Amino acid sequence: MDWFARDFDHPLYFRIYHEKEAEAAQEGPALAGLLDLSPGSRVLDLPCGWGRLQPALEARGLRVLGGDLSALNLQRHRQEFPGPLVRLDLRALPFHDGCADGVFCAYTSWGYFASDAENQAQLGEFARVLKPGGVLLLDLVGRNHLRKIAEPIENTWFRTRDGYRERVRWSPDQRRIWTDRIMEGERFRHDIWIPTGDEVLAFLEHAGFGLDQAFGGLDGCPWHADAARWIYRAIKI
Numbered sequence: 063m064d065w066f067a068r069d070f071d072h073p074l075y076f077r078i079y080h081e082k083e084a085e086a087a088q089e090g091p092a093l094a095g096l097l098d099l100s101p102g103s104r105v106l107d108l109p110c111g112w113g114r115l116q117p118a119l120e121a122r123g124l125r126v127l128g129g130d131l132s133a134l135n136l137q138r139h140r141q142e143f144p145g146p147l148v149r150l151d152l153r154a155l156p157f158h159d160g161c162a163d164g165v166f167c168a169y170t171s172w173g174y175f176a177s178d179a180e181n182q183a184q185l186g187e188f189a190r191v192l193k194p195g196g197v198l199l200l201d202l203v204g205r206n207h208l209r210k211i212a213e214p215i216e217n218t219w220f221r222t223r224d225g226y227r228e229r230v231r232w233s234p235d236q237r238r239i240w241t242d243r244i245m246e247g248e249r250f251r252h253d254i255w256i257p258t259g260d261e262v263l264a265f266l267e268h269a270g271f272g273l274d275q276a277f278g279g280l281d282g283c284p285w286h287a288d289a290a291r292w293i294y295r296a297i298k299i
């Protein structure tokens with residue numbers, strides 16, 4: 063089974079990522095502001111997870127439809143943040159061409175697939191479902207920042223505040239970050255491609271996007287190479 067199909071669909075995932083619940087109060091309004099679409103716009107929240115950012119999108123008057131692969135996330139979403147939801151795979155979206163004004167892709171939800179072709183296909187699908195002039199907000203971790211914070215802990219198992227064990231490693235070709243976790247005897251392995259800034263721009267262009275703005279943080283400051291977050295606002299050409 064692909065790592066992303068298992069790790070995110072496990073009940074322990076919600077415990078490992080519980081800090082993201084509180085962080086939504088800051089991330090949601092900030093990212094919805096950077097998406098910057100008019101009230102009434104139709105936005106696809108892809109992938110939506112358990113919907114923690116949906117209220118912030120709706121607070122701006124956006125009409126939101128969420129999609130995710132994880133049945134468990136969608137179940138929680140239905141309970142906590144009701145709204146239209148679809149179970150889907152990011153590589154083949156079940157939506158018509160040009161049906162959306164915006165795609166909202168938050169919290170490093172690109173780079174999960176093993177091949178460049180599949181990661182390109184995800185962006186290609188985002189472009190396909192957007193109207194010409196539609197907006198993609200792609201919120202990624204900054205590669206240089208991640209390298210810096212991972213360096214002192216790389217290859218070392220440590221116990222987190224939440225009581226599970228974690229080890230971070232870069233793949234031998236330095237393109238992907240592998241995060242191993244052991245909690246209550248269950249083992250998890252995230253395996254995420256972390257692109258360079260040039261790679262992000264090349265993949266966006268190849269998918270049919272033009273860059274509108276690149277930000278270096280939730281406050282909308284300009285992109286810079288060492289920023290913790292690389293947030294791209296791209297327009298479907």
Ligand SMILES: C[S@@+](CC[C@H](N)C(=O)[O-])C[C@H]1O[C@@H](n2cnc3c(N)ncnc32)[C@H](O)[C@@H]1O
Pocket residue numbers: 066067070071082108109110111112113114115129130131132135150151152153167168169170171174
């Ligand atoms: C880090 S979470 C981010 C969720 C949400 N954007 C947020 O900020 O809370 C990544 C999500 O991607 C979903 N996912 C992973 N692979 C997927 C795929 N191939 N197709 C659809 N969703 C996928 C997972 O189920 C998980 O909910």
